[in-house]
Amino acid sequence: MxxxxxxxxxxxxxxxxxxxxxxxxxxxxxxxxxxxxxxxxxxxxxxxxxxxxxxxxxxxxxxxxxxxxxxxxxxxxxxxxxCSAESPKGRRSICYDRAALDSRKEHKPQNNAIEMAAFMGIEVLTEEQYRELQKLGSFDLKTSSWVKTPANIRKLGGAIFCDCRYDTVFMYHNGAESYYAARGFRGSLRV
Incomplete structure (x- = not known):
């Protein structure tokens, strides 16, 4: 490149x-x-x-x-x-955004979903887009993916993520600074 x-x-x-x-x-x-x-x-x-x-x-x-x-x-x-079966491996163990990353005093993750997506030139999926994706197959049966968080939730320190368990799509919340080995993000691109 x-x-x-x-x-x-x-x-x-x-x-x-x-x-x-x-x-x-x-x-x-x-x-x-x-x-x-x-x-x-x-x-x-x-x-x-x-x-x-x-x-x-x-x-x-x-x-x-x-x-x-x-x-x-x-x-x-x-x-x-x-459309990977699980949340993309190269985008896991990251918190939600820069403010969340900066708020961590120790054990900081390497990156955050919002800045990674921007660098890649893509958008983080919204909850609605995530639910549409789930109609096309079975995704995130073992992992979870950050989704675009509404400003009112983010303002209070939270962020949302989704996964699919028991043949049902679930939306959850977490502190935006949290990160897990099984949580990444999915993106979209318009061409």
Whole structure:
């Protein structure tokens, strides 16, 4: 990877080709996630917005297994979510945001969900998006994922996360500064 003048990461042609092969294979294998969507159209959009490949690469590199889950007809954008069975391995053991990280006096985690997502150029899933994802398969049966926390909850020091147990999606709360080996975050990207 290299950086161009605008400080945006760029993949090498080989990295781009490998990523597109991976995305296509996952797309074909999981047709139930994007019924009525054709890979040729997704590919054309990715090729027209090459800058989004770096974000997808980061989603893939950190274990998210991104896949198309929807098409927004109003904007003409394809929507990718992290579709790994469990919360992405490369994004676990992190607290919710910078304020939470700074509030810890000792045993600080390496990072936080909000800043990692911003660096990657993706958005942390909302609770609603997380519930939509769960309609496409079984996710987070052993792990949990931070989700975008409403400002009123965050203002009081909390953050929310979700998982799926007993064939049911649960939303929970925790102090935003908490972190666990089995909790990460899932993201979305519009292309």
């Amino acid at each position: 290299t950086k161009n003048e605008s400080n945006i990461e760029q993949l090498s042609p080989e990295q781009s080709e490998d990523l597109l092969k991976t995305l296509k294979a996952r797309f074909e294998k999981n047709r139930n996630r994007h019924q009525g969507v054709e890979w040729a159209n997704v590919l054309a959009k990715l090729e027209a917005h090459n800058d989004k490949l770096w974000s997808l690469h980061e989603m893939e590199r950190t274990g998210g297994e991104p896949d198309v889950v929807d098409y927004d007809a109003k904007t003409g954008e394809y929507i990718f979510y992290d």
